[in-house]
Amino acid sequence: MQLNKTLQDILDNFDNSGKLFIAGNRNSIKLFEYEGITINVKAFKVPNWFNKIIYKYFRDSKAKRSYNYATLLLERGIGTPKPIAFYEQKSFFGLEKSFYISQHLEFDLMFRDLVENNNYPDNDIILKQFMSFCYKLHQNGIEFLDHSPGNTLIKKESENKYSFYLVDLNRMIFHKEMTFEQRMKNLSRLTPYQDMIQIMSKEYAILSNEEEDLVFDTLWKYTSEFQYKFYRKKRIKNKLRLYK
Structure with a gap:
């Protein structure tokens, strides 16, 4: 998915900016301000060599699936934080990095x-x-x-x-x-x-x-x-x- 410059800058500087929300063993989530709202950026763990190939050629990445499924859920009236974008960084060897971006939800x-x-x-x-x-x-x-x-x-x-x-x-x-x-x-x-x-x-x-x-x-x-x-x-x- 093509991102605008602001979102691309956020992802390019993901490791050194933003507010850490969840630091998981596999994935991490940070919060950023974007166009007057707080967004939730999930960085997925870099896949192993086998899954790099799978996610490049044979199966949608977790980031893309998250975005598509969120869109489908909302279309059917099922609650989920509003999807904004997903991003995949690929190389000759396959999928390297991937991100899912959604509007951050303040929950109780x-x-x-x-x-x-x-x-x-x-x-x-x-x-x-x-x-x-x-x-x-x-x-x-x-x-x-x-x-x-x-x-x-x-x-x-x-x-x-x-x-x-x-x-x-x-x-x-x-x-x-x-x-x-x-x-x-x-x-x-x-x-x-x-x-x-x-x-x-x-x-x-x-x-x-x-x-x-x-x-x-x-x-x-x-x-x-x-x-x-x-x-x-x-x-x-x-x-x-x-x-x-």
């Missing part, structure tokens, strides 16, 4: 805050409204593969009214229609807590006209399977680290 909490604090104010209200958001996502055939606690931002709009915004968008599948099983699997990474899942299941059952027990039992099954695999993988990694 992440879904993770509800998981970590069961007594969060308006906890039940937020969970029910979040299920309405997820149901709309599913009704639009959108399977958000990174549907985890840190990837939904929540903003309080007014008393008892919350809005939800997806971030980290580069992994999605767009279906004509999602099956019940696909929907439940898609919700299985959000929380390990049964009391939260009971509230979520009840609300999703109301929205989808499914039996509440069926929703709960299926979602709890997939949640338990995910948690088992997650902690098993974590234990294996910790053991390997000890032997290094």
